[in-house]
Amino acid sequence: MPGIETSGGGVSVLADGVPLLSYAGVHDARRRLEGRVLRTPVLRNEELDRLAGARLWLKAENLQRGGAFKMRGALLAVERLVAAGSPGVVAQSTGNHAIAVALAAREHGLPAVLVLPRDAAPTKVASIRRAGAEVRQAGTMLAERVAVVEELRATRGLDVIDPYQNPDVVAGQGTATAELLTQVASAGGRLDAVVLPVGGGSAVAGACLATRGHGIEVVGAEPAAVPALTEALRAGRPVTVAARPTIADGLRPDRIGQLPFDLAHEAVAEVMTVEEEDIAEAMRLTLCHARLLVEPAAATALAAALRVATRRRAQDVGVLLSGGNVEMSLVSSLLADEDRRR
C-alpha cells in the first residue's frame, strides 16, 4: 500500500507476521481487546428504518467505555507502548481519542498529556481530567495541536499516539466494524453498506480493512462545514480545508490523515456531506426513536444513512454511532428549537 507511513510510535507487522493494517490485523486486534471493551449492542428501530427506507443496523458505540469507539484503538496503542517501556504518552484530539488515551494510560499507571483545541467540548475536557491526565489546549486547527504534541515529544520524551496514523489505533477502530459484521450475521442479516463519520479518518480507515472481501460498500459521512475527505479525494491527496463552524465537534479536523486517505482512496464507495440542520435533526431522531443519546459526529453518520438507501440501492445499512460525549446544554437547545418549531 503506497504512501502508508507507520509514524506515531506504531509497528506495522505483528509478531506472527500478520500485517496490522489488514483484515487479519483487525481480527487480531479484536482478539487482543476481548473482555477489555464492551461488545456494544447493534440496535434496530422500526421508525428509523421507515425514514431510511432500509434496514438500519445501529452499532451503539456511544455506550462504549469512555463514551466512544476510540477506546478500542487507544487501549491497543497504549498497551504496546507500555510493553516497550514508555515513560508516558501524548496525543492530540478533538476529544474522544484524548479521553480514550487518558483512560487507557490510567489502566497502566502511565502519565498522559492530551492536547485539545481551545474550544473543545467542556465535558470532554472534564472527562480527561477525571481520568488523571494533563490537558493542554491549543488553537482550533489540527496543525496547532500537532505543533504542541511535537514540542512535548521533544522536550519530555513522551511517546506520541497519533489518532489517524498509528496502526494499532486504526486496526483497533476497525474492530467496531468487524464486530458489527459479526453481530449482523448472528441476527441472520447481511450488510450492503456501512456508514461511518469522518473526522481525521480512523473510523473509515478501520472499516476499509474490516470489510475487505465482504462486498460491503464503505460510505463516509462528514459535515458539509468540514469536507476534509471529500476535498482530499478530489485533490488526490490530503489537503487542509477552510473549515466552517460545526456542531459536530468530533469531526472538526481540517485535514484527513495520510493513512486514512490512502485506505479510503482505495476502498471508499462514496463520501456524503451533511448540513448542520440535518446533523441536529439526526441527533433528535436518534434520541426520540432509538432512545440513544449520541454526539453530533454519530448523528452525522445517521443523517447520511437516512439518504444512503436511495443513493446506493442499499437494503441493509450498518451505521457506526461513534460516540455519546455531548454537552447537555446542546441537547437542551436542540430540543428547545424543536419545541419552538412546533
Next chain:
Amino acid sequence: MPGIETSGGGVSVLADGVPLLSYAGVHDARRRLEGRVLRTPVLRNEELDRLAGARLWLKAENLQRGGAFKMRGALLAVERLVAAGSPGVVAQSTGNHAIAVALAAREHGLPAVLVLPRDAAPTKVASIRRAGAEVRQAGTMLAERVAVVEELRATRGLDVIDPYQNPDVVAGQGTATAELLTQVASAGGRLDAVVLPVGGGSAVAGACLATRGHGIEVVGAEPAAVPALTEALRAGRPVTVAARPTIADGLRPDRIGQLPFDLAHEAVAEVMTVEEEDIAEAMRLTLCHARLLVEPAAATALAAALRVATRRRAQDVGVLLSGGNVEMSLVSSLLADEDRRR
C-alpha cells in the same frame, strides 16, 4: 399460593404440567419468546456506579420492541388467545402494556381495543394508533378504565388481557429479570439485589418468580405520589391510594393487582418511595452518563437503586430500565430546568 386468581383470559398450568407462575414457568416463557423480543443489553456505567456506591447492572428494556419490557408479556398472552380462536382483545393500561398489546395483536392480525387514561402520554396514544389498534380514553383512575374494559368484553365479546393478573403477562415480564440474571452471570457477576419500578405490579411480580432460589433481594420502587404497593403491604391487601400527580405516567395505577400483591407480599425485600425531583434527576443522570433515554418509570427504579447499596448492603444491583416512551417536551423541560439551576 393463596389468593392468586388466574383471571384475564389466562391459564395457570402449561401443557407439560409446569405452573406458569413459577421459576420454571418464567423460563418456559423465555423459550417461547426467543427471537421474538430483543435480548436487550445490560449496561455498566462508571459514573453511575460511583454515585450509587455499588456496581449497577442496567437492563436496557427502553431499547425493547415497543419501547418497553411489556412487549414480553403481551406477546405471550396474545399468542395464547389467538391459538384459542379469540375474536379480538381489549386491555387497559397507562400506556406501555397497551402499546405492547397493540403491536402483538397486529402481528396476528387480531383486532385490539386499548383503554387509556384521559391524560395518557400523547406519544403512547400515537404509537397505539400507528399499530392499527382502537384507543379509548377514560378517566384517570384504574377503576374507570376497568369499567370500560368490562363493558367492551360484555358487548363485543373481546378477550381481556389484564396487565397485572394475566399469568402469561406476569411470567413474560419476569423474563426481563431472568435474562438480566443470565447476562450478569455471563459477565462474571452476581446480583445481591434487583430494583424494579412498581405501577400495577407486573414487573415486581415477574421478578419474584425469576429470582426464586437465587438469594437475590427484590426491591420495588414507586413514586412517593402513588405508593400503591407500600400502602398495600401496610394494609395486608391491595388498597386504592389517593394518588398525587407524578411525572412517572407509567406508575400511575392507584391500586396494586392482587396477583402482584400476593407475590410481592411473599418475596419483596423492600419497597422504596421516590420523590418527583429524584425521578427527574435520575432521568437526567441516565441520559447524561448512560446515554440512554428512559421514561420516568425507569428513572424511578434508577433513583431507588442509587440509594439501595447503603440501605441493603448490596454490592451488585440490577436495575430494570423498564421503558423509553417519553414525551420529548418533558425531556426538553427537564434539561431546561437543569440549565436554569446552573
